[in-house]
Amino acid sequence: MKKFSNIPFKGTPEQEAQLRDWLRQNRDMQGVAMPALQKAQEIYGYLPIEVQQIVADELDIPMSELYGISTFYAQFSLSPKGEKDISVCLGTACYVKGAGAIMDELSKELGIEADECTPDGKFSLSACRCIGACGLAPVITVNGEVYGRLVPEDIPGIIAKYRD
Amino acid sequence: MKSIEELNALRRASRKLVALRDGITGTETYKYHIMVCGGTGCTSSNSEKLIELLKAEVEAHGMQDIVKVVRTGCFGLCALGRIMIVYPEGVFYSRVEPEHIHEIFEGHIVGGNPVKKYVYSETLDEDGNVKPLTETDFYRKQVRVVLRNCGVIDPESLEEYVARDGYQALAKCLSEYTPAQVVSIVSQSGLRGRGGAGFPTGKKWSFVADGPKKYIVCNADEGDPGAFMDRSVLEGDPHCIIEAMAIAGYAVGADQGYVYVRAEYPIAVHRLRVAIDEARREGLLGRHILGSDFSFDLDIRLGAGAFVCGEETALMTSIEGKRGEPRTRPPFPAVKGLFGCPTAENNVETLANIPQIILRGADWFAEMGTEKSKGTKVFALGGKINHTGLVEIPMGTTLNEIVNEIGGGVPNGKKFKAAQTGGPSGGCIPASLIDTQVDYDNLISIGCMMGSGGLIIMDEDTCMVDMAKFFLEFTVDESCGKCTPCRVGVRRLLEKLDKITEGKGTLEDLDELEYLCNYIKQNSLCGLGQTAPNPVLATLRFFRDEYLAHIVNKKCPAGVCKALLSYTIDKDKCIGCGLCAKNCPAEAIVRTDYTAPGHKLASFEILSEKCVKCGVCMDNCKKIKAISKR
Ligand SMILES: Cc1cc2nc3c(=O)[nH]c(=O)nc-3n(C[C@H](O)[C@H](O)[C@H](O)COP(=O)(O)O)c2cc1C
Ligand code: FES
Numbered sequence: 001m002k003k004f005s006n007i008p009f010k011g012t013p014e015q016e017a018q019l020r021d022w023l024r025q026n027r028d029m030q031g032v033a034m035p036a037l038q039k040a041q042e043i044y045g046y047l048p049i050e051v052q053q054i055v056a057d058e059l060d061i062p063m064s065e066l067y068g069i070s071t072f073y074a075q076f077s078l079s080p081k082g083e084k085d086i087s088v089c090l091g092t093a094c095y096v097k098g099a100g101a102i103m104d105e106l107s108k109e110l111g112i113e114a115d116e117c118t119p120d121g122k123f124s125l126s127a128c129r130c131i132g133a134c135g136l137a138p139v140i141t142v143n144g145e146v147y148g149r150l151v152p153e154d155i156p157g158i159i160a161k162y163r164d
Numbered sequence: 165m166k167s168i169e170e171l172n173a174l175r176r177a178s179r180k181l182v183a184l185r186d187g188i189t190g191t192e193t194y195k196y197h198i199m200v201c202g203g204t205g206c207t208s209s210n211s212e213k214l215i216e217l218l219k220a221e222v223e224a225h226g227m228q229d230i231v232k233v234v235r236t237g238c239f240g241l242c243a244l245g246r247i248m249i250v251y252p253e254g255v256f257y258s259r260v261e262p263e264h265i266h267e268i269f270e271g272h273i274v275g276g277n278p279v280k281k282y283v284y285s286e287t288l289d290e291d292g293n294v295k296p297l298t299e300t301d302f303y304r305k306q307v308r309v310v311l312r313n314c315g316v317i318d319p320e321s322l323e324e325y326v327a328r329d330g331y332q333a334l335a336k337c338l339s340e341y342t343p344a345q346v347v348s349i350v351s352q353s354g355l356r357g358r359g360g361a362g363f364p365t366g367k368k369w370s371f372v373a374d375g376p377k378k379y380i381v382c383n384a385d386e387g388d389p390g391a392f393m394d395r396s397v398l399e400g401d402p403h404c405i406i407e408a409m410a411i412a413g414y415a416v417g418a419d420q421g422y423v424y425v426r427a428e429y430p431i432a433v434h435r436l437r438v439a440i441d442e443a444r445r446e447g448l449l450g451r452h453i454l455g456s457d458f459s460f461d462l463d464i465r466l467g468a469g470a471f472v473c474g475e476e477t478a479l480m481t482s483i484e485g486k487r488g489e490p491r492t493r494p495p496f497p498a499v500k501g502l503f504g505c506p507t508a509e510n511n512v513e514t515l516a517n518i519p520q521i522i523l524r525g526a527d528w529f530a531e532m533g534t535e536k537s538k539g540t541k542v543f544a545l546g547g548k549i550n551h552t553g554l555v556e557i558p559m560g561t562t563l564n565e566i567v568n569e570i571g572g573g574v575p576n577g578k579k580f581k582a583a584q585t586g587g588p589s590g591g592c593i594p595a596s597l598i599d600t601q602v603d604y605d606n607l608i609s610i611g612c613m614m615g616s617g618g619l620i621i622m623d624e625d626t627c628m629v630d631m632a633k634f635f636l637e638f639t640v641d642e643s644c645g646k647c648t649p650c651r652v653g654v655r656r657l658l659e660k661l662d663k664i665t666e667g668k669g670t671l672e673d674l675d676e677l678e679y680l681c682n683y684i685k686q687n688s689l690c691g692l693g694q695t696a697p698n699p700v701l702a703t704l705r706f707f708r709d710e711y712l713a714h715i716v717n718k719k720c721p722a723g724v725c726k727a728l729l730s731y732t733i734d735k736d737k738c739i740g741c742g743l744c745a746k747n748c749p750a751e752a753i754v755r756t757d758y759t760a761p762g763h764k765l766a767s768f769e770i771l772s773e774k775c776v777k778c779g780v781c782m783d784n785c786k787k788i789k790a791i792s793k794r
Contacts (some may be wrong), residue, residue, distance in 0.1 A: 030503060031465070031485030038427070038466060065486075072487040072644070074469030075427055091389030092587065092620050093546030095634055129469070130389035131428050134546040135205040135242025135553055146208035 004078050009050045015043050016054065023058035033061055033069055037076060046077040082117045082124030084162045086110075087141045091130030098151075099138040103127065105152040106140070109159050123162075165447045167455040168335045171326065178327035184251045185316055194232040196273055197251040199315065203238030203399055204392070204431055205553075206245040213262050214246055221269040231273060237400015237435075239315035241302060243552040244284060249297070249315070256297045258284040301569050302551050307532065309540050310393075310516040311556045314400030319435045322442045325403040331448055333519035334407050337414050338456040346415040350518065352526035354538035359383055359474075359511030360589065360616050361691075362537075362604040369416050371498035373506040378418035380409050381483070381502060381509040384425040384432070385467050385474040388587030389638070391618030393542040394512035396554050398425070398432035401516070402439035406449065406462060408515035411522065413460040416508050421460065424479050426467040436464060471588070471642035472692050476509045478644070489646045490690035511616065513542055533559030537603035545571050547620040548578065559603045563593055566602065567621060578623040582706070586615025588635040588642075589695030591702030592628070611702055613695075627724035628707040629714055633661040635699040643692065650693025653684040657700060665725040669715040678704065719794070726777050729793050731770050733781075737790035740765025744781035744791065750774050753781060 022039050026032055036059060040051050047070050056063045070076040088094075088103045107113055110123050117124040133139050136148025140158075147158055165171055180191040185199075200206075200215050218233045239247050244258035248268075255278045257268065264282050271279040278294050286300045297303055308314075317324040325331070337346050351366025372378060382405060386394040398405060409421045425433050440462050443449045451459040465483050472478045473488040480502045482488035501507025517539060521529045530538050537559040543566065546552055550572030557566065563583060567573065574580050582592040591612035593600060600606055604614050622631065636658040645651045660677050663669050681697035688694045704711060713719050720728040733744070735758055745753040745768055752774035759766045767790075770781070785791040 031483050033485035034465070034468065034482065035485075038468065068487050069485075072470060072489075073467075076468060092584065092618065092634070093390040093552075096547040096620055096622060096626060129387075129428070129471075130391070132204040132392040132395045133208045133242075134390055134392060134544060135245060136208055137546065137552070139208070148208055 004049055007080060009048045011044060011048075011050060019043050019051070019054055020058060023055065027059055032059060033066065034073075037066070037070055041076060046080045048078065048080075080117070080121075083122050084143055085124045085126065087126050087128045088114075089129070089131055089133075089137070089139045089141075090127045091134065091137075093130065093134035094138040097137040101152050102138050102140060102150055102155065105155040106159075109155055123159075165454060166452075168339060171331055171335055171454060174323065175326050175329070175332070178323040181321075181324055182317060182327045185254075187252075187254075189252055192252075194230060195252075196231045198231060198233045198273075199236050199249040199251070200233065201237075201239050201245060201247040201315065202235035202431075203242070203396060204429070205238065205242035206247055207431060209246055210262075211246040214248060214260060214265060217262055217265040218269065221265065221273075225269075225274060227273070234318045235320075236317065237314040237319050238396040238554055240306075240311065240396075240554040240556075241284075241551060242554065243550065250278070253278060253294060254296050255294050256284045256287050257282050301572065302553075302555075305561065305565060305570055306556050307540050307558050308556050309520050309529075309532075310397060310513055310542050311400070311554070312520070313404065314396055314554075317401070319400055319402055320438050322403060322439070322446060322448075325401070329523060330403055330519075331407050333522035334410050334414075334448070335454055336522055337411050338454055338458055343415045343417060346411065346522070349526050350415070350521060353517075353521045353529040354526075354533075354536075355514065355517055355521060355529065356537065356604060357511055358513035358517075358541065358616065360586065360614070362614060365510065365514055368498065368510070369412065369508055371496070372416040372418075372508050373499045374417075375506045377420075377503075377505045378416060379502045379505055379507040380412045380416070380418045380421035381476075381480065381497075381507055382409055382421065382423040382512060382515055383474065383476065383479060383509060384423055384429075384512045385479060386426060386429075386512075386616065387471040387474040387642075388589075388616050388618045390546050390620050391544045391587060391616055393544050393554060393617045395429050395432050397512050397516050397542075398429070398436055402432075402436045403443065404516050404519060405436070405512060406439055406443050408518040409462060410449065410453065410458075410460045411518050412508055412510065412515065414458050416506075418508065419459050419461070421462045422465050422483055422502070423462065424465050424467060424473070424483055427469065433464065433466065440464070470644070471638070472644045472690070475690050475692060478690065479509070480507065487644075489644045490692070492689060513617070534601065534603045534606075536605055541602070541614070541617060543617045543619040545619050545621065547584075548574050548623040548626070549621040550575050557602075560601045562599050562601050564598045566619070567598065571621065574621065574623050578625065581622050581624050581626060582628065584620040584622065584631065584699075585618070586613040586695075586698070587618045588638045589613065589691065589698055590615045590618075591698050592622075592631075592706065594706040596706075611705055613698070625722055625724070627665075627720050627722035628703040628710050629661065629665055629720075630722075630724045632699045632703045633658065633665060636661060636696070639692065639696040643696075647687075647689035647693060649684045649687040650689070650696060653680060653688075654693065654696045656680060657684070657697065661700070664711065664714050665720070666727040667714065667718040667725075669711075671715060673715070674704070674708075674711060723793055729777050730772055731775060731777065731779070731781060731791055731793050733768055733770055734790045734792065735767040735769065736760045737788060738767035739763055739788055739790070740767050741788075742768065743784045744768060747780050747784050749778060749780065750776045752776070 114127050139148040184192045222231045246260045248257040268279045347369045355365045356362040470488050473482045478488045478490040497507045540556050542556045582594045584592045643650045752771045782791045
């Protein structure tokens, strides 16, 4: 179950203006709700209730419907990510090549489970499906940067690189 | 471009851009073409850096008019990435490191001699001469129809696509064929959908009902984890999909198309966007294409991480901007699809065949493959296999050829155990059936399915019960929740497998598993639920002994299921150093009073009732190897 996080919302007026502009320009697009939430997540990094409310107002779509969409798709996040978001591919190719052990090692090293954020807000950990780099299995991404052909022993070194 | 003449003029003018790569010399503007793979695999290992360094070398030597550096799509041999091919010789450099670039450039481009130590070893003969890539085991049996441009052209260049006959098929349709004729050519070719179900494409197009507004939808959701065929086509040859969708639009009378791409594929989305913009600028999309009465335009919609959205009706609901839940069929999309209008929905790979079928004819296509499965199929080879990557082979190639010849066999001298096809909806082919000719019907006859092309190879270290559990965890996560058999039933299946892998299963559980599987298959609303039990049924059929080992002997033969493992110390190998005991988080390791002959210290033992099976002791005993798991 996805839950709204209780970390206070810190959106800026610039972000809001950017989102409202986009919504006003595209409000007539067929099936606009999905692209709108994708845009909002691109701007804010996640979809807190305040942001979904802006989308609902501008597009005149009931909040309940938007909430239904944002909780249906795995990519929409209702809580903020850490400064460094680490994502472990648990696709089939990676799983067969030992992605489970990589996930365990990350969890041990960071002291958090999947879908959690470290208390200092530095790292978050999540699992994802095949990112298409199966040739490099098992793979993880750190803020989109890919690390492949991993063994658990590689993990502490990678984390250290991002610690500060 | 306003006419076919203009298209042909561009083709003539562009031929020299790519001729060198087809082995034609004499017309080229550049003496050397350096092709660097910019597919997701190689980009992930930073092939961008190679391009940067190469461009700097070109500049430093003032060779801008002699050397062209091209970023291409995937060559297929992802296991050897970063990959670079140099024409005119077609020399294949593998695992290229940024540090090699200077040496390769000096030796090969400036000096004229390929730098053999970085050349892929299988492309060197006994005398050390470089031979063409097409003569290696990996490529010899492949036939490239869908992937014909991947790795050969710059996907962001319309000229290069046009130079290799791009948009000629569309021109041919517009000038020579009626829409009905196009449908009939596709029907005659015998092309079947590559998205999984294998439905005849011509037939699907012929079913599209009349109406004022119709749509073409391209399914690029590619949800099977471990599959990347469609992504590679979009990354390596995006114009081909645009052309094919325009042809489909002409054939069924649609003027708008959508490509639904999963958001995890940023490179594919970017290249497709670039291609659509350029096609639009050049009048290959939009109103009155090539001076005809036909108008067609395209838009991209991004998925947001929901496997069920690969199912055609759920995909359309998602494009409509709603929760991606499937709808009951009938009405079928051909009658009532996107926004309630008649819609033809096809997979990326299916579409990629269309331009070639139009250009080379239905008979040419129908000659490839088996009686009921024509043409080629692209597979993404992954898992325990030497040549991880992308292969395109004629239908009917045996699994043995795919695994042992093209794929280069299983690494580390391990034994091939099974191949998983069709992802979470599919089944597995055991080693005993390795001579199966891979086509739609043969796979179905052994309780398996073609699926979209993910082919995961497993060796003796893979536990088949664990594998089935892995796929069920996936489907439990991805079930949209609309129908009960899928939402609740698959979860029950998973609970049973959990029980079995924990050593608490009974023989009755096996019967109940089978009963529940069949119930879910028959009663689920969409393909997700209807196929979710397949991995369980297939493993039960071919690997029942492994289930029995878990249930009766309480053992996991592959040594994967944690609860059934036990770690033991070989008391005669143990040197008594105590490293294991010191690092054991559960204090489960104690010293015995036995000292092995020739050793100074007494050996240790593991107390099974305290052991949490974390494996730390085994890691700590890597040198002596006195600890083993079973
Ligand atoms: C759960 C589920 C997931 C699917 N995922 C995909 C997919 O990722 N890509 C795809 O092309 N087809 C997928 N399909 C098949 C589509 O429903 C559809 O049959 C196919 O796209 C039709 O195109 P084709 O006739 O060209 O194969 C999926 C089906 C189901 C039931
Ligand atoms: S399964 Fe991990 S990248 Fe494909």
